[in-house]
Amino acid sequence: MKNEQVIQLPLNRLTEIxxxxxxxxxxxxxxxxxxxxxxxxxxxxxxxxxxxxxYTTEVFRMFSTDEAVEVTLLCDNCxxxxxxxxxxxxxxxxxVGEEQFRTTVKVCAGPTFYCWVFGAGGKIVIESPIETRNxxxxxxxxxxxxx
Numbered sequence: 001m002k003n004e005q006v007i008q009l010p011l012n013r014l015t016e017i018x019x020x021x022x023x024x025x026x027x028x029x030x031x032x033x034x035x036x037x038x039x040x041x042x043x044x045x046x047x048x049x050x051x052x053x054x055y056t057t058e059v060f061r062m063f064s065t066d067e068a069v070e071v072t073l074l075c076d077n078c079x080x081x082x083x084x085x086x087x088x089x090x091x092x093x094x095x096v097g098e099e100q101f102r103t104t105v106k107v108c109a110g111p112t113f114y115c116w117v118f119g120a121g122g123k124i125v126i127e128s129p130i131e132t133r134n135x136x137x138x139x140x141x142x143x144x145x146x147x
Contacts, residue, residue, distance in 0.1 A: 071113075071132055072104045076123040083124075086116065102127070114139050 075083055077099060083091065086105075093101040107113045109132040117124050117136065126133045 068106045068108050069129065069132060070104050070106050071109060071129070072102060072127040073117075074100055074102050074125040074127050075120075076100055079120055079123050082120065109135060111139065 093103045
């Protein structure tokens with residue numbers, strides 16, 4: 001993919017995913033994997049989920065040259081897992097009634113971030129900043145105009 005980057009992360013920035021099949025371990029299996037990568041290279045890409053907002057900002061920035069901005073999202077409760085997957089366990093959320101929550105996250109607003117919001121099918125709403133909200137609205141309108 002154009003503009004694709006490999007991001008090297010120190011192991012201390014990674015956190016385990018509960019109940020996930022693969023784990024980062026300091027054991028014989030990990031030593032064998034390390035030796036294999038040294039001699040053969042990476043045959044299958046290794047995907048990890050680092051902890052906190054830094055990684056998500058880097059992922060969204062991979063496809064955007066814009067600086068990160070704080071964005072407030074209003075989300076249906078059913079989106080909590082998706083939000084935590086993207087921004088980490090340490091995000092702060094505030095309940096909004098019985099059906100929704102609000103959170104403020106730091107992202108590089110652009111097509112990659114907007115596609116993630118769109119994927120929630122209207123269950124995640126960009127509340128602010130207004131410039132980010134308007135840019136998302138414009139992207140949606142441009143797509144509708146192509147139909």
